[in-house]
Amino acid sequence: MTDHWNAIRRHWELLGPPLRPPAEAVETYQRELYLSEAHVVLLGVTPELAGLGATMIAVDESSDMIAGIWPGDTASRRAIIGNWLDLPDSGASVDAVIGDGCLSALGFSAAREALFAAIARVLHFDGRAGLRLFACPETRDHPAAMQALALSGGVSTFHELKWRIAMTATGPAPDHAIPVKTIAERFDALFPDRQELSARTGWEMPVIATIDVYRNSPAIYSFAPTMTLIGEAEAFFDNVCIVPTGSYGLAERCPLLVLRSPRC
Known part of the structure; x- marks a missing residue:
């Protein structure tokens, strides 16, 4: 898998929406999750999301992705090598977790459920998460x-x-x-x-x-339908909703999955 993401990194500047979040999608994260004063964990090193939050830790398994596309550590943000399913923050200390297309990077439903569990574990009692989806329609295109x-x-x-x-x-x-x-x-x-x-x-x-x-x-x-992902998330969160992320191409299949109130 590391080789795959290294290859993606080498072509990063040729990529665009919907693979990379446009400005209107980034604004949706900010608006829906109230990130301006939040301590944020970012899944991956999506550079468009690096400016969100008061403080941020970005977690990625690829050192080459961090070196190649992360816009750089500052006094308020840093990127670390790590596993999304074993997030570094513990004790319900995180205000918000965000990720862009990260559920599709996980090929199996068991891994998606493990990620929802990991997110619920690190969020504090009124924390929230937002994951932009790449969701297959219920009826596939021919x-x-x-x-x-x-x-x-x-x-x-x-x-x-x-x-x-x-x-x-x-x-x-x-x-x-x-x-x-x-x-x-x-x-x-x-x-x-x-x-x-x-x-x-x-x-x-x-x-x-x-x-x-x-x-x-x-x-x-994986490209699971939106309702499938909602059902998986509801095993770990009391409040799950879908928010549109704009009008760019394929935006209707790329909503923000917003998660609140992790279950005890």
């Missing part, structure tokens, strides 16, 4: 319809297309998982002519080539 949509200019970014492809091919419940290399294989089958895709959409070839990072990756992602 691959041919998704292909036609992209070639007609109906998909906003290549990165939206990658997630749409993944969401047509996830496995069954409860995991809703897909090997990352399968996303690349499905792309190749649907869009064998990259020059045509570039000409039809205006997407630059280096951006389209970011799909090749997935080709030999051992990683497994």
Whole structure:
């Protein structure tokens, strides 16, 4: 998995929404979680979220991701190597936990549930968490319809297309998982002519080539439906709700899952 994230890091500047949170999504975290005076734990080192909170600890398993995309430690924030399922803060001492797409980085439902448990463990009694989702629709897109949509200019970014492809091919419940290399294989089958895709959409070839990072990756992602993720979270939190994160491409599948009141 570390090699996978190192490859992502090398192509970070070519990525964009919905994989990276646009300004309107970042504003949603701030508005819904009241972060200005909060001690925040960030899952991963998403640079767009590094400015949130009064203080922050960012936790990532990859030293290369920290070195490559974290905007730097300051007096009020720092990034550490660690495991999301074993967060460093204990004793219910954290005001807020935030993460961007982190549930999809976990390939199995058991891992998602373990993360919800870890978050509940570190939050204090009135703490809150916000996780932006990459959620598969209850009724999947047909691959041919998704292909036609992209070639007609109906998909906003290549990165939206990658997630749409993944969401047509996830496995069954409860995991809703897909090997990352399968996303690349499905792309190749649907869009064998990259020059045509570039000409039809205006997407630059280096951006389209970011799909090749997935080709030999051992990683497994998951794209569970929103209601599935709500159900998993409700085992650990009394108050679970969904908040829209904007109007960018695929935003309707990228809401903020807001969690409050961890169960005792």
